[in-house]
Amino acid sequence: MDANTLKNMVIELDVDNIGAAVKQALTSGMTPMSVLAALTDGMDEVGRRYDQKEYYLTELVLAGETMKEAFKLLEPALKSGQKAKKQIPIVAATVKGDQHDIGKNILISLLLSGGFEIHDLGMDVPASRIVAKVKETDAKIVALSTLLTMTVEEIRNVCNALKDAGLRDKVKIIVGGAPLNMELAKQLGADEYADDATQGAKKIIQMAQSL
Ligand code: B12
Structure with a gap:
């Protein structure tokens, strides 16, 4: 799993497989931050396609769902770096x-x-x-x-x-x-x-x- 594949999964609105892909990316050594960057790059491209009228509202809703699924897996990994000091x-x-x-x-x-x-x-x-x-x-x-x-x-x-x-x-x-x-x-x-x-x-x- 690499950054480009993750980015493309967001662009292709692959809501069913993004969770498993994020999990695989994290276990194969990608840092949580680089996974986040790849997902954000994908979302930037979705926004661009919407602005160019290549994507419509349905695609945007699906892109939102895809990001949510990805975050479910990503957030625990981001949190685990948290320090114990007073928050x-x-x-x-x-x-x-x-x-x-x-x-x-x-x-x-x-x-x-x-x-x-x-x-x-x-x-x-x-x-x-x-x-x-x-x-x-x-x-x-x-x-x-x-x-x-x-x-x-x-x-x-x-x-x-x-x-x-x-x-x-x-x-x-x-x-x-x-x-x-x-x-x-x-x-x-x-x-x-x-x-x-x-x-x-x-x-x-x-x-x-x-x-
Ligand atoms: C995805 C999207 C949707 C999705 C949202 C899904 C979701 N769960 O968020 C859905 C389909 C629901 C949607 C609906 C609508 N949308 Co819309 N949408 C977009 C789109 C394509 C991308 C937004 C996005 O998520 N970008 C990716 C993220 C990462 O970027 P971001 O949100 O800009 O955030 C970055 C910074 O702004 C900043 N940031 C954001 N918040 C904060 C907060 C803090 C504290 C800080 C420090 C930084 C920060 O950091 C972020 C990352 O770097 C934009 C177009 C675009 N190119 O941006 C239109 C856009 C925002 N939508 C628009 C419109 C008009 C609508 C609708 C009215 C469409 C309709 N006819 O129904 C509805 C409104 C619904 C409502 N009441 O809110 C317009 C807004 C125009 C305007 N200026 O008012 C845009 C600009 C599209 C356009 N060109 O016309 N949309």
């Missing part, structure tokens, strides 16, 4: 109205080996649930994703809801997703923005060091 709680979510979670899930996968306790609320998550989870877990970092232009304003709603609950000063908020940039992120009330999951994970690790 920093993070709340992660895709905002209300948005059902894209692949980017967020990749970010989470990158953080799993980094000593974080991750509370993933999933997608289409209202601000009130995010606030409740921050309170419950005493989270220090909130990571929000939005891929739709339509739901960008939800970031502001989450920032305001945290402010209203008296929690805004206790958390750092990092956001990501194609319609965002650093300037917009700040305007919406967030502290940080990252272009991609790798940069995002780096920024979160930096934030954690300053806590």
Whole structure:
């Protein structure tokens, strides 16, 4: 099993065999990070084909399912590198109205080996649930994703809801997703923005060091 085969299985939407392939890749010596990189490369190509109208909505749904199946096998491997030291709680979510979670899930996968306790609320998550989870877990970092232009304003709603609950000063908020940039992120009330999951994970690790 090699990176190219895994990448192509995502592109070919091979939801039935991707789990076994990830397992084989890991047992044959590929590192969890290189498996993740191969899967992400595949997803990038799926996105490109959709933009070029070579793939349609059905293919996208299947690509999402394929990534989920792969993550089931990959996440335990990423987690096993985790250190025993005290873990920093993070709340992660895709905002209300948005059902894209692949980017967020990749970010989470990158953080799993980094000593974080991750509370993933999933997608289409209202601000009130995010606030409740921050309170419950005493989270220090909130990571929000939005891929739709339509739901960008939800970031502001989450920032305001945290402010209203008296929690805004206790958390750092990092956001990501194609319609965002650093300037917009700040305007919406967030502290940080990252272009991609790798940069995002780096920024979160930096934030954690300053806590
Ligand atoms: C897959 C996909 C879907 C899947 C999602 C499956 C899933 N479980 O996520 C499904 C089929 C559900 C879907 C539905 C829709 N989609 Co769609 N989808 C895509 C597609 C092709 C790829 C997105 C993706 O997963 N990319 C791969 C990941 C790895 O990249 P990413 O999400 O960008 O994330 C990276 C960074 O942004 C960043 N990141 C992301 N989040 C975060 C968070 C933090 C904290 C940080 C630090 C970083 C970070 O790191 C990631 C990795 O590096 C994009 C087009 C594209 N080329 O991006 C359209 C796209 C996002 N979809 C779009 C649209 C319009 C829709 C629909 C409205 C279509 C419809 N007519 O029904 C619905 C909306 C449903 C809803 N309410 O959300 C538009 C959005 C346009 C806009 N700007 O508003 C796009 C851009 C397609 C297009 N060109 O028109 N979609």
